[in-house]
Amino acid sequence: MKGIDHLVLAGNDLDAMRERYASLGFTLTQRAQHPFGTGNTAIQLHGSYLELLAVTNPQDVIEAGPGQFSFSAFNRDYLARHEGFSMLVLATRDAAADIANWRTAGLQTYQPFDFSRMASLPGGGEKQIGFSLAYTSTPDAPWLGHFACKHHAPEYFAQPQYQTHANTARSLRDVWITGDGALELAAHMSTFIGGEGHAEKPGLFTFETPRGRIILADRHNFHGAFGVAPPHPEDGPHLAGFTVDCASLDFLRDKDLVAIGDRLVLPPKRGFGTAIGFARQV
Numbered sequence: 045m046k047g048i049d050h051l052v053l054a055g056n057d058l059d060a061m062r063e064r065y066a067s068l069g070f071t072l073t074q075r076a077q078h079p080f081g082t083g084n085t086a087i088q089l090h091g092s093y094l095e096l097l098a099v100t101n102p103q104d105v106i107e108a109g110p111g112q113f114s115f116s117a118f119n120r121d122y123l124a125r126h127e128g129f130s131m132l133v134l135a136t137r138d139a140a141a142d143i144a145n146w147r148t149a150g151l152q153t154y155q156p157f158d159f160s161r162m163a164s165l166p167g168g169g170e171k172q173i174g175f176s177l178a179y180t181s182t183p184d185a186p187w188l189g190h191f192a193c194k195h196h197a198p199e200y201f202a203q204p205q206y207q208t209h210a211n212t213a214r215s216l217r218d219v220w221i222t223g224d225g226a227l228e229l230a231a232h233m234s235t236f237i238g239g240e241g242h243a244e245k246p247g248l249f250t251f252e253t254p255r256g257r258i259i260l261a262d263r264h265n266f267h268g269a270f271g272v273a274p275p276h277p278e279d280g281p282h283l284a285g286f287t288v289d290c291a292s293l294d295f296l297r298d299k300d301l302v303a304i305g306d307r308l309v310l311p312p313k314r315g316f317g318t319a320i321g322f323a324r325q326v
Contacts, residue, residue, distance in 0.1 A: 045239030047255030048216055049193050050086075050093045050201075051286060052131035054119050055316040058083055058098035065096060068310070068320075069211025069295045072096075074164045080116040081105035088206040089288070090215045091255045097130070099123060113154040113179035118189055128276060128317030129283035131189030132219060134237065135255070139178035139194045146180050149235045154179040160196070166205055173197040182232050184225055185281035190236060212291035214325050216256035219286045222266040222274045226281040229260055270319040271304035275312035285312075285319030293324050 055061040062072055062085050073086045083100035086093050099105065099120050108114040115131075122130045136142050140156050147153045160174035174196035181190075195201065221229065230249050234240055237258065241251035247262035266274050266284060274284045290296070293308055301308040307321035 045251070045253055046134040046136060046192060046237055047253045048092050048219060048258070049133045049135035049195075049255075050095050051129060051216075051219065051283075052095050052097050052119070052133065052189065053128075053316065053318060054097050054123050054130040055127045056098060056123060058085065058096060058100065061085070061096045061098070061316055064314075064316070065094075068299060069209055070094075070213060071206055071209050073206055076161065076163060077101070078116070079104065079159065079161060080114075082116045082119060086201065086206070087209075087213075088201055088203060089213060090202075090207060092216045093201055095133075111155050113157070113181070113191075115157075115177070122187060122189070125187070125279070126276060126317050128312070129286065130187075131191065132221075132258070132283055133190070134192045134253075136178060136192035136194050139176040139192060142178040142192050146178075146235060151180045151232065151235055152182065154181075163197075163200055166203065171197065171200060173200050180236060182229070184232070185221075185229060187276070187279040187282050188221065188229075189283075211295045211322070213288050213322075214291060215289050217287040217289045217321075217323055217325075218257040218259055220259050220261055220266055220269065220284050220319075221281055222261045222263060222284045223277055223279060223281045226260045227262060229281055233258065233260065266319075269304065269307070270309050270311075270321060271302055272309070272311050272319055275317050275319065283318075285321065287321035287323055289325035290322055291325055293322060296322050 081104035085096045105116040157177040162170045176194040179191040249260040251258040310320040
């Protein structure tokens with residue numbers, strides 16, 4: 045079973061996103077630029093990371109073609125609708141094998157995509173980092189971006205100076221997919237993830253991955269976890285929220301977050317279209 049590698053959190057203003065996440069106590073990497081029109085900043089956790097993303101050079105966006113998925117075009121089109129949690133990315137050791145296995149299982153697949161870029165090092169200088177990506181999709185959830193990623197320089201995304209956060213963030217606890225038809229994605233997601241999930245209770249289906257839980261939920265269960273309705277019901281099944289485990293919640297208690305069960309929650313209207321929960325790691 046694949047674990048969660050990172051989450052793509054799309055917004056129209058990367059600087060505004062950086063400011064908001066920094067105010068929540070996250071340590072941010074420097075801004076970076078993709079060769080296909082998007083710019084990003086990473087928030088490195090233990091075992092995974094958050095990718096704050098915007099379309100920064102729209103003239104460089106690569107359009108999708110026959111058998112080709114375009115990361116930048118998908119996020120551009122997503123942002124034409126709204127800001128939010130656009131893509132879920134799993135870790136893989138072999139992107140080409142994933143594509144072959146998914147195709148055999150009947151999933152929609154695309155040509156493999158490889159790219160590299162230069163990344164700034166905290167002490168100065170640069171390092172080349174590279175990625176091999178395996179994309180899939182389903183017409184049952186057209187705005188739920190999901191793919192697998194193999195890192196060719198994984199150590200860059202696990203630097204201690206970037207994994208130390210004022211809010212004591214440690215790791216991803218869970219990712220929530222909700223909206224009409226979300227629970228009907230169980231078979232597709234099982235093939236995508238490479239493992240079986242289980243029904244916890246009516247309206248809640250969970251995959252326990254090696255790096256966080258992936259949860260399919262109806263609107264009632266999502267509201268129970270985050271205290272708000274799903275942010276984009278017009279999208280059908282969509283990525284709506286996530287929870288970060290922290291060693292302590294003390295830093296966050298004066299950040300005007302809402303206490304819902306064991307979570308402190310930043311609602312989607314303040315989280316660039318995403319419900320963001322913080323919980324004490326147990």
